Amino acid sequence: MSSRNTHRRLDDELAAAAAAYQASTIIPHCPQCSNSCCRLDPLVLELEWKQVRTLWRIEEARAAFDRRLASGNGPQEIRAGNGLYYAHGKPCPAFNEAGGSCSVYGEPVKPAGCSDFPVYEDGGSIVADLRCEAVDREALVAWIGQAVGQGFRVVSHADEEFPFLVTLSLKKAKVREIRNRA
Ligand code: SF4
Ligand code: SF4
The missing domain is CATH 3.30.70 (Alpha-Beta Plaits)
Incomplete structure (x- = not known):
């Protein structure tokens, strides 16, 4: 071989x-877990647009969302960069705090970084x-x-x-x- x-x-x-x-x-x-990574503190979640749109239930088009984000009126925990988005400092919207579970577990929208x-x-x-x-x-x-x-x-x-x-x-x-x- x-x-x-x-x-x-x-x-x-x-x-x-x-x-x-x-x-x-x-x-x-x-x-x-006493300090779930899904609270995104200190972890940073790397996301594609489709994941942001689905997880944060964004209804507007991406360009409009980007403008809102740039003007400081978007979700404060999300930053844009290099064509991607980074969420940090607030629990992931898919996180069920009471059960300590993920509502998109096993679904394609779940970011790869979560599985890794x-x-x-x-x-x-x-x-x-x-x-x-x-x-x-x-x-x-x-x-x-x-x-x-x-x-x-x-x-x-x-x-x-x-x-x-x-x-x-x-x-x-x-x-x-x-x-x-x-
Ligand atoms: S992977 Fe599980 S045990 Fe580890 S920090 Fe995240 S929630 Fe806690
Ligand atoms: S998508 Fe699921 S596993 Fe990933 S951070 Fe959110 S709740 Fe946690």
Whole structure:
């Protein structure tokens, strides 16, 4: 198998492991989370126009909405930029505070960033956001190690500027390490 195919397969395995961690550990905790990411504080939600229009129930055309936003009369939590919109500082309108649930769960309008948060694969590594109280760094390292097998060891390091962002990288395990684990 070519090295590109091997990398792609490893990336796929990491993405599958991240999704499985979310399903087994994160999502079950969401209904009782004490600081839901859906309150969008401190998280920022990146949105396309269609998502803004649907979630905020905007009835006017995009150009009119953009003018309103630029004049300061739009939703205060939304900023426009680079053809996208960014919501921050107020709960997402799809968030059901009482039940701790999302009213668009599983629907195409749900932003990709919501599904990725707090653990996702990125360019052959796993990124974890420790601002989510359900993430356990050591348990996640063990989970990823289990998923990729004995041929690798998982190394985690925190971002210097944003230490709540942790990257888990794979290093090829030395033969001695593999023997010690066997
Ligand atoms: S912060 Fe984590 S546990 Fe809380 S609602 Fe978001 S994903 Fe779920
Ligand atoms: S769309 Fe759903 S998951 Fe995403 S922030 Fe809003 S309520 Fe939360």
